[in-house]
Structure formats: C-alpha cells, structure tokens
Amino acid sequence: MRLEIGTLEVPMAPPEDTATMDSRAPSHGGAVAGPLVYAKLRAPAAGPGHRERSRISALLDRGLEDGARLTLLSAPPGYGKTVAVVGWLQSRGVACAWLSLDPADNDLARFTRYLMAAMRAARPEIGDAAEGLFGPGVSPSIDLVGATLLDEIAATDNPFVLVIDDYQLVTIEPVHRLVRFVIERGPPFVHLVLLTREDPPLPLARLRAHGQLVELRADDLRWGRDEASTYLGGLGASLAPPLVERLVERTEGWIAGLQLAAVSLRDRADPAALIDMFGGSQRFVFDYLADEVLGGVDEDLRTFLVRTSIAERFTAELGRELTGRTDADALLERAERANLFIVPLDAERRWYRYHRLFADYLRSQVGEDERRSLHERAADWFERMGFESDAIEHALAASSLDRAVRLIERAARPAFESGEIAALLGWFEAVAADRVAQSPDLVSLHAWALFETGQIGAAVALAERHLASSRVRGPAEGRLLVLRALMATVTGPDAEDLAIEGLGLVGDDPLFRSFGLLAAGLSGLARGEYMEAVTTLRVAYQTALQVGYPLAVLPAVSPLGQALALAGLRGEAETICRTVLAQQADEQGRPRPIAWPARVVLGMTRYEANDIVEARRELEAGFDAARRMGVGRPVLGWAISYLALVRLAFGDQDGAREALSTSRRDLRTTGMALPGLAGEIEARILLRQGDVAGAARWADRATPDAPPSSPLLELVRRSMDTTIARVRLAQGSPDAARELLARTRAAQEASGAVADLISIGVLETACADAAGRRADALRTLEQAVELAAPGNYVRRFVDDGRSIAHLLPLVRAVAPAFVDTLIAALAAFTAFAAVPTETDSARPHVPTASVWQDADGRLLETLTARELDVLRLMAKGASNAAIAAGLTVSLGTAKWHVGHVLAKLGATSRTQALLRAQQVGLV
C-alpha cells in the first residue's frame, strides 16, 4: 500500500503545549513513575534556512512504497538526519509519531511508555494497554509487549510514520527485540524510521535482501554545491560559486560544518579570506569553525552558551541558575536569533537543547571544577522542579554521591512500582556498591529489583548478606525478609516465620504487606492448612487493594482463589476472579493478558461447577497468557492438573498429556507445576481409557518426587494416595482402596481440604457399595453431598461417581436441587461419554470447523464437520441408533459424537443443546 500523500494533516505538535505531562494513569495498570518529558515526543522545528531537500525527500518517499518495512538513516552526527526527516514530513504532509531517545530510555518499561505516548500524540485513539504490562511481580515477554502494542495500533487505521531519533542510544537487547518485533509484524500502514549514528543490531541484511529497507547513509546525506549555495543564501551568506565549492570540498558536504561556516561568514566583510585560511588549515572542521563562531560573540553570550551546554535540555530559568544572569531570557533569544545550533523543543519555546555536536564542543570549553559546580546547580534546579531522573544524572555527573543517593532513594520506589527495573538497576550501578549498601531502603529495593529480573541467586545473596549485618533495620529489613519468605514458600520450611518477622517490620506499606501476607498464605497452603491460608490470603488481597493501582492485586488472586476453591468456598473464588477480570478488561471487554491468574482460577472454579466449556476456555487462555507473560512468581501447581482434567473431560487425552509434559517444563522455568502430580494425572488418564493394568503399574511404584525439604511433599502424597485408591477400586479391590482413603481422609479433614474430601467421600461411597455395605455407602454419600452442595462442586461427582449414580436419588433429601443437578450431570455423562470401540474409517476427514458464539457473544467451542452432521440429525429428532445408521458408524461412535456436541455446547441435555444451537443459528 501507499500512504495518501498530501491528504493527511501533520500533527507535528502534540495537543497540549507543555513540556511535560503526567502520564495518563492507566485505569487498569501499574503505578506511574514520574512525568513524561513531553519534549521528547515532538519533532524538532527546522531552523532558519532549512528547507526541504527534494533529493533527500525523494529517497525517503521510497519508504512509503509497498513492501518497505524500515527506513534507516545511519550517519555520524551533523549530517542533518533529523532535519531531513522533519523537512520531508512537512512537505509531504505525512502524519508522524516522533520519539527522541535519551540514555535513560534503556529500559523496556520506560521505552514502551514513551513509544505509546508518542503514538498517542499522533493518533489519540491508540490505547495504553502495553504500558499496563509492567509492574512489580510481572515481567512480560517481548512477544507479549509487542503483540499488545500492535493490538493498540490496530485501534487506528490512519497511516502514520513512526520516527525514533538517536536510536544509537539504545544498548539493551529487549528494546532492540521489541523494535524488531514491530518491524517484522507491524501493520503496513505504520512505517518505522530510525535515525542513528551507528547501524543497529537489527536484521538489516535480510531486510535489504528482501527490498524492505530504505537506507540513507552519510554519502546520501552530503550536501552538493547547488544545495549548499541555496542553503547559505537562505542564511544571508551568499557566496560566489568558487567559494561555495571550496567550502563544500573542505567540509565534505557535512551540514554541521556548512552551518557553522554560514554563521561565522554572515557578518564578515571578506568571506573569501576566512575560507582561504580555513581551506589551508588542517584543523578539525567543526572545532575550527566553532572557535570562529564563539570568538565572534560577546563574552556574556559566550558564557551563557558554555554554561548551559552541560544540561541535556534547559530553559531560560535554568540558564539563570547556571549563569547568575537575570537577563537569561534575552541571552537565550539572542542565541536563537543568531542560529547558534539551538533547538527549541516545544511550541511555547520554553525548553531548548543545543545540537549535540555543538553541545559537545561547548562542554569541552568548561573546566573540571566549573563543570562539577554547574552540574551541582543543575541537579539542584531539576530537583526543585520535580525532574528526579534529570536531577540524579546531574548529581552523578557532579560526583555528588550523597545527593545522588538521596535522590535515588526518593525515585527508586516509584520506578520499582512502575516496573522500570532496568533504570533502577542502572542507578544502582552508577553509584558505588558500598554507597548503595549504606542505604537500607536502596539495598532492599536492589534485592527486589534483582528478584524481579529473575536474578534469584543474586537477590538471595544480597538479602542474606544485608540481613546478617546490623545496618539494615526497620522497614527495609522487613522488605528483605518478605522477599526471603516469598522465595522460601515452595522450597523451604521457614517461609511463614520469615514472613511474620518481615510483616512486623515493613510498617504501613500496603504493597510489601500484601507480599508478606502472600508469602505467609502460600506457606500455609503448602503445608495444607487451607482455612488458615484462606484467612491470611483474604487479608493479603484486601491489603493489595489499598496499594492504589489494580495491578497490585494480581499476585494475590491466584493463591487466594486456589485456597478458596480447595477449602470449599468455590463461589467466593469465582466472584473474586470475575471482579478482577472486569477491572482488567480492555475497551472491547476482553481480559488483558496480565490478568491471567484470574482466568486460570476462574477456569478451576468453573470446572468444579461442571461447566467444562467455560473451564476449558479460561484455563487454556489463562495458561497461554501466563507463558507469554513470563511468569516470575511461583504459582502452586494444582491449576495445571485442572487443565489436564478439563481436556480429558473433552476426551482429548493427547491434550491432557501435553498439559502434563508442559507442566514438567514449566516446573523448571516458572515453578508453575506441583512436583509429582504429572504421574498421578497420567494414571487418571489411563483409568479413563480403561487401561486399568497400566494405571496399576503406576500405582504399584508411585512415590512422591517433591524435594525432601519441601512442605509440599505431604500434599503430593495425599493427592497420589487418593488416585491409588481410584486404581485399586478399578482393579476390584475396594478394601485396599478404603484403607488408603481412610488415612487420606484424616489428613485432609485436619487441613480443611473440602474439595478433596468430596472426592474421597464419593470414592468411599463406591468402595462401600462395591463391598455391598449399602448403609455405609449412603452415609458417606450424604456427607459428600452436604459438603459439596453449598459450593456447587458438581464435577467431583461426575469424575468419580459414575458407578454410584444409582444411589443419588436415595440421598436427595439432603440437598434436593443440588442432587437433581448431580443426577442430570451424571445421566448426560454416562449416556454420551462412552469411548468409541472401533476406529471410524468411514469418516471423511474434514478439518473445517465453525467457530461461533453464544447469545452473550462469548466464543464457544468449535464443532467439527462430523459433529455438525450429528447436530443436524439430533435436530431432526434422531436417536443415537438412528444417528449411527445415518452416518454409518457404530452406536458407540455415535454416542461419543453426541457427547462431544453436548459438552461443546455446554449443555447437559439434548434439548438444551438444540436450544443453544438454535440461538446461534447452527441449526
């Protein structure tokens, strides 16, 4: 496609004319780390005499042609890269998003914030979801940040050019990878233009080979004689052609040199003399001409230029601070009028910077002592103005470490909370380690920052070292203890003690209090003390709500939800998940990936309620997002077994096994799985397939494989014993099963593991029934129903109670409505879920499927072509036998298909299934 040149307006200036703005506090997202420097999001205005270079613009136009993915302007400073692009954009009327980088942008979170803000300045309809991906406890993958960013870009369909200036300042791999992602997958209507002093580590050779790269290098950007002549004339320095020729030759078409020459030639009576002298000199062009220029201005202006050059950007007010002159405004105006390489950064002409080459030259005029005192004063001024990050840079440049440490102490927490971890670690690196060590607050945030970036070993070592010293006391010690506690929850026995000690010290700090309570709750959960864990985790969740931004609750959602679901409080877990998901929805109402813990736990609760369609959707989507987010926190692993079970419920044994093998992998990378569970679930798959012998082989050898020190060992053992009982029952040894169950029941009762007690009750009922002890069977069944009814734990009966369905009507009095639901659920299951007994060779393999939605617009399962055939026959009132005859398959296969159709429609009966199918227009 081609941009419609000339029909778009150019919002070169963002809507508000202020140099900075508060970053929009994202309603869904994390903390806000200080103001955005708005001046970075503006294309610099072209100086006097600069007009569009038609030759260069023609080269840049190729970037808007079909297939071009990237325009790269790669040349040393002073070649007029910025001005060339600005002139081109203005002459073509192309809309642009502009981002000028500075060294502090070497942080993925910060870069993303600026990139989004730049694009929003051009296209306000673009959202801010990608910024909401960063915060404590979350470290999104590049793929996710990139995909979210592209999602947001999709909110617009108006073409624009995205310009990133000074790209050579990017030195960290994550930002390069994000830019690469945008180049490779960005929509064709967004064209990326990078301005850089060195070739970036992007796949340039490949882009070049595919004709996707438009390149302008130093040779392309050099000014020819005619161009230079026009340019010099525009600046009031008209020269005879031979003089222009000599000037171009001497500067090699380098615009920085030409511009300096123009300034110093302007007021000279005899330009030829200067050019002659210059032509004969071997001095470095820029220094030679800059010396001439600086020598031609009065002392006041000279001092002003030199002193203000130490700041990356400045205002007249800062100029006053640095020079002590009350007429700084007038001096600034003179400098601008004299075209002294000064670039206004906003429309109000408040913020300025020098061309970087000129700034570099001016800085070389400042003596060492003066330089430090100037940086000192600049740090002071930036601090008063609330620009902490600039103040820190100046304090560091002034070698004023006390001030730097004091400023970092103030800025570190907001940076941590908004996920700008790389920036934070950069500050720690700039200040010597022993200075950081003197500040307890910084030490604790340093350890947390290492933890957040996955440097667990370094985080532990740092925390241990400082906990052992006497200097770190109070809240900082509390934060280190909480960190240690969180890391000990799965592997160590002392997590709770550490957490309690830490909580006593952190003070009134909701974020770290919630982390401490989380660690204590997780530890309780790992020890199998469910009710206690529920109480603690509820407080953790409530405390996280007080932090002030919704992201903070996410780490608490998964442990609290799992604890509630295990403790029999399924309804409360579901409510919390739905609340969080409603808060974490994007404009289209879709849950944001960062809300994955709520989706996973919602899936678990829906599985328990026997809504396997929603359960599967939420679990699949939740785990998918979790992997893309790059989960940094250990998440207890019951959840992954639910993913396996729900796939099994759909007859997808391969999928169930795949979930387990993934869980083994995730155990190593993310701690997402519970050790030892995989074997147990595998045995349940074998039982479902009717392979009792295979399951028995597992049961005969089963031992938990959790690490010996882990408190989870006991929980894994209970879970395995329950499944060994399932196997024994299937083998026809109800007595062996009963013995195991009795032992497990005692432990689970002490824990308050209501959900597991329901399964145990159902299995005990089956044992008693198999042994002919009807009264025992009914008594245990009654107990199980009583436990299950308040939380609507239907699925426990469907999974383990097929053989005792006939007993349910006898206990109906305990909870009539619930028992009726159980009877219906089991009837649907036993009628349709038979495993096919023969391979269906006659079935034409049609992979086409229809994806459709229910009345609420929710995406339901996909029906295969064969299932659609079955559905149509069902609509005609065909029995299973008639369906089998109509499709020339066995009765078992027909039942199997009908079962799938029902499950996929989330229906418990044929009537319900047909009703739903009609609602969505399938039949």
Next chain:
Amino acid sequence: MERYEIRVAGHLSQRRAHALGCEALRLLSGGESKLTYVAVDQAALHGLLTRIRDAGLELVSVGRVSAPGHCSAGEGADHATAR
C-alpha cells in the same frame, strides 16, 4: 591497563583531546591527530570510540601499543597547537 593509539582525521585542540579523556595528543603532518589513551578495560576503550563518533570525528585507525612507554605523555606536547 592497556595503552592505545587512535588516529583521527583533522588536527584537534588539546582541549578537545582532554574532553575525550586522552592523555596525549600529537598532530601529524598529513592532517591527522594521534591520540594516546590508557584504557582500564575494553569497555573504557569502546566508551572512547563512542565519544569519538559522537564528536563527529573521522576514525582512521586504532592500535594497541604493545610496549608501554612507546608513546610517552609529553611527546605530543611539542607539536600541539596551543590555542
């Protein structure tokens, strides 16, 4: 500590050489400058190369001086143009 000699195009001033962090400057007759730089490590050397790039200087060559003292600090001073 390693000592490096860096050549760039054009004659530099002492002030510029100092701003780049070099300890000696020698102006060569062919219109080049030879800078001597003592690098703590490779990262420091790359930092210098970046400063040279950012000053818009044309880099001609970079070489490690194997024998320390081969180019003493004072050697270039005689030839340096005083501003």
